[in-house]
Amino acid sequence: MNAVEEYYHNLSENYRATYLYIRELIKKRIPEFDEAKKYGVPFFCLNGKNVIYLYKNEKKQAFYLGFMQGENYDHPRLVFEGRKWVKVFHFDPKGDFPEEEFLEILETVKKHHQL
Helix, strand or coil, rough: CCHHHHHHHHHCCHHHHHHHHHHHHHHHCCCCCCEEECCEEEEECCCCCCCCCEEEECCECCCCEEEHHHHHHHCCCCHHHHHCCCCCEEECCCCCCCHHHHHHHHHHHHHHHHC
């Protein structure tokens, strides 16, 4: 089992299904992504550059997807929240995932990277 697979395997049951679902959405929409575990979280990378990462902090109840070079992605669900380079997409891992909005953002990512 590689480091990325281990990350998902070690998630609590409360979060595993949602995170695996998000992972599949990303991989289906942008199969060119490579996956790597960096800084303790899964990253989706293109040509060795970090593009998207999954973040969770159960104590703070913070769950989001981070989009590197966030200035390149314009969508009302993406916010900087004081960050300089990363826009985030918040979601509730125990609720319904906002798939339609997320897929819109992935289309923006594809266009930016000309995929």
